[in-house]
Amino acid sequence: MLETLIVLVAYQWFGEVVSHALGLPIPGPVLGMLFLFLTLMIRRGIPHFLGENVPKLMGWLGLLFVPAGVGVIQYLDLLERAFWPLTITLLVALFATHLATAGSLKLLLARHRLRRLRKWGGKA
């Protein structure tokens, strides 16, 4: 567990430093995720302690969003004032985004698979 914490904090720290040094709009943790991913690719494997502890952490990822979510309390009056326009906007945008992404990916993957299959079939 200690090793896991050290690795995660180290990569976040490094991500924060790089983000700040280069003035990037990407937050440190996202860069840290990228760097850790690259490290795992170079290493060609997941260290056993990460393989053991990270899935446990992912199991209660939801907890980590609770404090920020309670922050909605500071905007209750605005949310009440613009309730309908804001709610409908959020809903329309959510469905448009989610369905456009899922729909296009589903189509692209089907085409991609078909093309691979044809290529493979041609060789055989």
Place this chain on the structure above:
Amino acid sequence: MTIWQFILQSPLTWLFITLLTFRGMVTLNRHCKGHPLANPIILSNGFIITLLLATGTSYTTYFSGAQYVHFLLGPATVALAVPLYAQLPRLQKALGPLLIALLIGGSVGIISGVGSGMLFGLDRELLLTLAPRSVTTPIAMGIAEHIGGVPQLASVLVILTGMLACVLSVPLLQRWKWDSDIVLGFSTGIAGHGIGTARAFQISAGAGAFAGLAMGLNGVITAVLVPFLLWLTKL
């Protein structure tokens, strides 16, 4: 100071309540057989907000304790690299379609929010705050600040979007059987960022991994696309 005041002011009280509430809501969610409306994050938020209002406690006091949980978001984001790496073979196979879907989803994410906000005549500041609504909180706040939106409000809209994704659009995709790890996971990460990713991990490790990937990538391209689209449309 009475003992009651001491308890309400103590950071530890709110840390404890945050942990205990979430744990309780996870049990409740299991009792409801994982029904999307019984989302543990939403139930916990509702319960804690009610508690804060009932006791007249400020968010600042609450956050003095809850910040220790909030802080772990950073290391947890880094940790998303691990499940993603476990999906490397599938990721390599589907790389082209994923990148195109990212570009489509990222653009629709920005345009749909600002566009439908315009139809409802929301003011400019609110429109700019809506633009980065689909991406993870720190990136969304950064973008909102950069383009003249309201960063704090951006984080609220981001969180509400993530919650709505868990309750409404994820169940819809499941009902339509658009529920392969890649399609469901990736689109949920684009539309519902971290909160969607947490939900995707409840469905499967594969879905969670692709959601985490989508969340990170969407954050990056949205940070580039929002200023570009604003410049293009002269909004």
